[in-house]
Amino acid sequence: EPEVTQTPSHQVTQMGQEVILRCVPISNHLYFYWYRQILGQKVEFLVSFYNNEISEKSEIFDDQFSVERPDGSNFTLKIRSTKLEDSAMYFCASRPGLALVGNNEQFFGPGTRLTVL
Amino acid sequence: GENVEQHPSTLSVQEGDSAVIKCTYSDSASNYFPWYKQELGKRPQLIIDIRSNVGEKKDQRIAVTLNKTAKHFSLHITETQPEDSAVYFCAASSISNFGNEKLTFGTGTRLTIIP
Numbered sequence: 001e002p003e004v005t006q007t008p009s010h011q012v013t014q015m016g017q018e019v020i021l022r023c024v025p026i027s028n029h030l031y032f033y034w035y036r037q038i039l040g041q042k043v044e045f046l047v048s049f050y051n052n053e054i055s056e057k058s059e060i061f062d063d064q065f066s067v068e069r070p071d072g073s074n075f076t077l078k079i080r081s082t083k084l085e086d087s088a089m090y091f092c093a094s095r096p097g098l099a100l101v102g103n104n105e106q107f108f109g110p111g112t113r114l115t116v117l
Numbered sequence: 118g119e120n121v122e123q124h125p126s127t128l129s130v131q132e133g134d135s136a137v138i139k140c141t142y143s144d145s146a147s148n149y150f151p152w153y154k155q156e157l158g159k160r161p162q163l164i165i166d167i168r169s170n171v172g173e174k175k176d177q178r179i180a181v182t183l184n185k186t187a188k189h190f191s192l193h194i195t196e197t198q199p200e201d202s203a204v205y206f207c208a209a210s211s212i213s214n215f216g217n218e219k220l221t222f223g224t225g226t227r228l229t230i231i232p
Contacts, residue, residue: 033220
């Protein structure tokens with residue numbers, strides 16, 4: 001069964017450094033998402049992406065964050081200048097197609113644990 | 118925006134007994150309510166979902182009920198087994214034909230099944 005994959009599984013960085021988290025969504029999916037989960041807390045929406053552009057973003061997703069789908073298979077999240085509070089598990093998710101025909105499920109990747117020192 | 122509350126935060130039940138987890142939501146436009154199971158260190162995985170035109174849905178030992186008027190929905194697990202031990206998250210979203218909907222998650226319930 002196809003799965004969303006993410007690399008790296010764990011990223012350690014110094015405060016102020018740039019990080020890029022990579023995701024490969026399921027190949028025929030059209031909608032892509034990033035979520036984060038601070039240790040012991042709930043999963044929080046960051047951004048959704050469709051047709052090569054951001055369709056919605058949360059208050060967390062400020063100017064330090066950006067997303068890109070550079071080559072039709074990868075979907076990346078960049079944090080330009082990391083802060084201590086960016087330490088979290090970052091999940092990528094993808095969804096097949098139009099929701100009203102039943103393709104509602106968002107499939108989550110295994111996550112990247114980001115640790116900012 | 119949407120706000121989802123989830124209770125209880127922890128739940129311990131004897132193996133074989135039933136477990137019930139409850140969620141409320143605030144946005145009346147929400148019409149899709151999935152439940153995710155997350156084992157330690159793993160990704161969230163969908164276990165069941167319900168759309169707002171349905172009041173109840175069942176899949177083997179798992180069922181979800183939805184009360185749109187009261188804006189609450191519940192997960193019911195019967196005949197619990199040790200492998201049901203995990204954190205369970207409810208979520209809500211509003212889906213549309215241009216569906217790029219985000220999921221708003223509850224705070225999670227740590228379910229422990231006591232053998």
